[in-house]
Amino acid sequence: MFADCWSGSSLGLKLKGLGAQADDVDIFLRAVKRRVSVPAHDNVIGEADTAAQVRVLLAGTTCSYQRKEDGTRSIVSFQHPGDFCDLHRYIMPDVKSVIGVQALTDCTVAVIGYRDMDKLLSRPTLASALWRASMLEALIYRERLSSMGGGTALKRVAHLLCEQLARQEAVGIHAPHLPFSQIDVADAAGLSIVHVNRTIQTLRGLNVLSKASRAIEVVDRKQLAKIAEFDGRYLSMPALALKWAVQIEDTRN
Amino acid sequence: MFADCWSGSSLGLKLKGLGAQADDVDIFLRAVKRRVSVPAHDNVIGEADTAAQVRVLLAGTTCSYQRKEDGTRSIVSFQHPGDFCDLHRYIMPDVKSVIGVQALTDCTVAVIGYRDMDKLLSRPTLASALWRASMLEALIYRERLSSMGGGTALKRVAHLLCEQLARQEAVGIHAPHLPFSQIDVADAAGLSIVHVNRTIQTLRGLNVLSKASRAIEVVDRKQLAKIAEFDGRYLSMPALALKWAVQIEDTRN
DNA sequence: CGTGCTGTTGAGGACGATCAATGACGGTGG
DNA sequence: CCACCGTCATTGATCGTCCTCAACAGCACG
Numbered sequence: 158m159f160a161d162c163w164s165g166s167s168l169g170l171k172l173k174g175l176g177a178q179a180d181d182v183d184i185f186l187r188a189v190k191r192r193v194s195v196p197a198h199d200n201v202i203g204e205a206d207t208a209a210q211v212r213v214l215l216a217g218t219t220c221s222y223q224r225k226e227d228g229t230r231s232i233v234s235f236q237h238p239g240d241f242c243d244l245h246r247y248i249m250p251d252v253k254s255v256i257g258v259q260a261l262t263d264c265t266v267a268v269i270g271y272r273d274m275d276k277l278l279s280r281p282t283l284a285s286a287l288w289r290a291s292m293l294e295a296l297i298y299r300e301r302l303s304s305m306g307g308g309t310a311l312k313r314v315a316h317l318l319c320e321q322l323a324r325q326e327a328v329g330i331h332a333p334h335l336p337f338s339q340i341d342v343a344d345a346a347g348l349s350i351v352h353v354n355r356t357i358q359t360l361r362g363l364n365v366l367s368k369a370s371r372a373i374e375v376v377d378r379k380q381l382a383k384i385a386e387f388d389g390r391y392l393s394m395p396a397l398a399l400k401w402a403v404q405i406e407d408t409r410n
Numbered sequence: 411m412f413a414d415c416w417s418g419s420s421l422g423l424k425l426k427g428l429g430a431q432a433d434d435v436d437i438f439l440r441a442v443k444r445r446v447s448v449p450a451h452d453n454v455i456g457e458a459d460t461a462a463q464v465r466v467l468l469a470g471t472t473c474s475y476q477r478k479e480d481g482t483r484s485i486v487s488f489q490h491p492g493d494f495c496d497l498h499r500y501i502m503p504d505v506k507s508v509i510g511v512q513a514l515t516d517c518t519v520a521v522i523g524y525r526d527m528d529k530l531l532s533r534p535t536l537a538s539a540l541w542r543a544s545m546l547e548a549l550i551y552r553e554r555l556s557s558m559g560g561g562t563a564l565k566r567v568a569h570l571l572c573e574q575l576a577r578q579e580a581v582g583i584h585a586p587h588l589p590f591s592q593i594d595v596a597d598a599a600g601l602s603i604v605h606v607n608r609t610i611q612t613l614r615g616l617n618v619l620s621k622a623s624r625a626i627e628v629v630d631r632k633q634l635a636k637i638a639e640f641d642g643r644y645l646s647m648p649a650l651a652l653k654w655a656v657q658i659e660d661t662r663n
Numbered sequence: 664c665g666t667g668c669t670g671t672t673g674a675g676g677a678c679g680a681t682c683a684a685t686g687a688c689g690g691t692g693g
Numbered sequence: 694c695c696a697c698c699g700t701c702a703t704t705g706a707t708c709g710t711c712c713t714c715a716a717c718a719g720c721a722c723g
Binding site for chain 1: 598
């Protein structure tokens with residue numbers, strides 16, 4: 158009964174993309190004995206959380222952040238439906254890495270106890286799918302590092318937006334609307350809020366983002382990918398890879 | 411006979427730190443049927459490499475880089491003895507992520523065929539150690555992202571040096587000398603070569619780096635960690651964690 | 664109708680990039 | 694042994710991107 162329609166679909170898409178089999182997904186969903194709703198701006202996982210459970214985002218968008226000594230919030234990644242919030246804590250409980258997870262929109266989170274996780278991992282195909290999930294996470298970090306390294310603010314912001322848009326689409330969410338504030342973008346891109354605002358206005362001027370809405374809404378994905386020099390193939394989702402790979406080749410004509 | 415003294419020790423330390431058992435390490439080393447020597451500045455893995463084998467660094471230091479459209483080299487991570495160079499390619503062969511691995515010093519690399527990897531993974535403790543290796547990689551990326559985001563060049567460079575020094579120590583290498591050029595630091599920190607030079611001179615002026623040597627040699631690790639606000643506990647190596655954690659607390663008095 | 668959060672705009676200054684030239688070192692070949 | 698060369702380190706000067714401070718506008722909330 159938990160393996161129902163919408164809430165399972167993004168997670169299912171994600172797991173299948175990582176090589177899990179159809180019955181793996183069913184079994185996984187049955188291990189979810191509890192679901193939690195988290196309103197926007199609340200913490201999904203506090204910075205000092207130590208509960209013996211893994212959280213998987215079912216609906217909504219969250220970010221993982223680290224707070225620096227000067228109070229600055231540094232967003233290291235975003236989560237979309239199907240993404241794990243704290244899988245690392247289950248596998249490497251000794252690591253002391255103070256990370257919080259905050260809901261950017263109203264969210265639904267699946268909770269799985271460590272004991273149930275143990276059982277799930279006895280299925281080799283599911284275990285390797287979760288390993289792949291960790292590797293995909295590493296690849297995403299790597300790509301972001303590479304984009305943070307060089308390039309102007311315009312390119313960095315464009316890359317960030319491309320990544321999130323592509324990841325949304327990878328789990329079946331095809332809205333052009335990105336659910337985070339300019340403040341979030343600033344903390345994620347390592348730029349000041351003011352400069353992010355000006356950068357976004359530049360993107361609006363280029364007709365890449367919508368001028369109508371105050372929110373961030375991508376109208377010209379092709380151009381955005383070109384500005385970011387974004388090649389979404391690293392995201393490895395088979396269905397998606399095609400779309401964003403073609404994207405790039407089109408713009409190179 | 412391959413499981414001999416020095417070449418196995420860093421790898422053994424690393425695997426044990428990730429939870430592998432003593433016989434896992436032996437079995438792993440026995441799977442290494444071939445070793446390769448790579449001179450400094452040569453590619454360990456070319457950007458278009460597709461060989462069906464996994465490489466593990468046994469001795470020396472390498473970097474993984476990505477080349478941008480404008481020819482810029484962006485270094486996303488360094489490898490120290492015991493680190494995998496291309497484990498992700500084995501687990502996620504479909505991913506198109508053009509990454510090269512270059513030797514920074516003369517290196518020794520262990521080569522393991524995919525078929526032998528398959529056999530190794532049938533041991534659950536070894537499989538989960540490798541999963542942890544991927545997660546540790548992700549944690550390292552995450553920490554670097556967070557340090558790239560905010561802060562001055564001084565802090566970024568200091569953080570980079572701290573990370574590499576700590577990771578060297580984690581695998582039993584206690585030299586204060588870091589084996590890469592200022593150019594490498596620039597490409598890794600996302601700064602210009604000129605500015606990296608000035609930053610390093612600042613660190614020398616603060617008696618954090620050696621003034622005598624042209625190379626990068628850390629003389630005051632405690633001060634370096636303070637400048638970087640570096641807390642090495644995320645590296646999760648039990649032996650190391652203590653050292654660098656105490657480090658931090660000392661400086662906060 | 665205030666209060667708070669996000670978005671927007673302006674002006675000045677700092678940090679780091681870029682361009683350009685020189686110095687130091689190691690290796691190579693004559 | 695020395696001249697030559699390539700790579701890396703170093704220095705100076707100028708320029709641009711982005712940060713900071715500050716103020717205000719729009720919108721949602723109670």
